Amino acid sequence: MKYSYKLSDAIHLLSYLDIYKDGDLSSKAIANSIESNPSIIRQLMSDLRKAGIIETQKGKAAPALKKDPKDISLYDIYQAINMDHTLLHIDPKTNPKCIVGGNIQQSLNHFYDEIEDFAYTRMKQITLADVIGDILERESNK
Numbered sequence: 001m002k003y004s005y006k007l008s009d010a011i012h013l014l015s016y017l018d019i020y021k022d023g024d025l026s027s028k029a030i031a032n033s034i035e036s037n038p039s040i041i042r043q044l045m046s047d048l049r050k051a052g053i054i055e056t057q058k059g060k061a062a063p064a065l066k067k068d069p070k071d072i073s074l075y076d077i078y079q080a081i082n083m084d085h086t087l088l089h090i091d092p093k094t095n096p097k098c099i100v101g102g103n104i105q106q107s108l109n110h111f112y113d114e115i116e117d118f119a120y121t122r123m124k125q126i127t128l129a130d131v132i133g134d135i136l137e138r139e140s141n142k
Contacts, residue, residue: 051080069129
């Protein structure tokens with residue numbers, strides 16, 4: 001099973017932009033922090049720019065948050081990046097001749113929808129400022 005780290009990487013990228021706002025903000029430097037490829041960082045930045053979360057300047061490595069971190073929720077970030085899946089996944093290949101296999105997908109859809117609604121509500125309450133504050137607090141406690 002392959003997991004997507006796009007949301008985590010996007011939050012990392014945005015936190016980096018705020019914490020290192022006076023430092024090296026090149027896609028290479030950010031990729032080094034995430035341990036990723038600069039082209040992936042540029043794609044994430046493109047998604048975040050289109051959503052109005054960051055601003056960039058052509059030919060200049062100076063991306064910046066367009067909004068205050070307290071005004072950017074994790075849900076805003078989730079919506080900004082091109083996620084091609086839901087939070088929870090159901091195995092589509094079950095035996096329809098079995099009582100469990102024939103009904104599990106519809107049953108889980110009902111419960112998974114409810115769980116995702118709760119998750120999205122909570123994501124709307126947690127801000128980028130919360131994440132940045134937690135990062136800085138953890139660093140100061142080292």
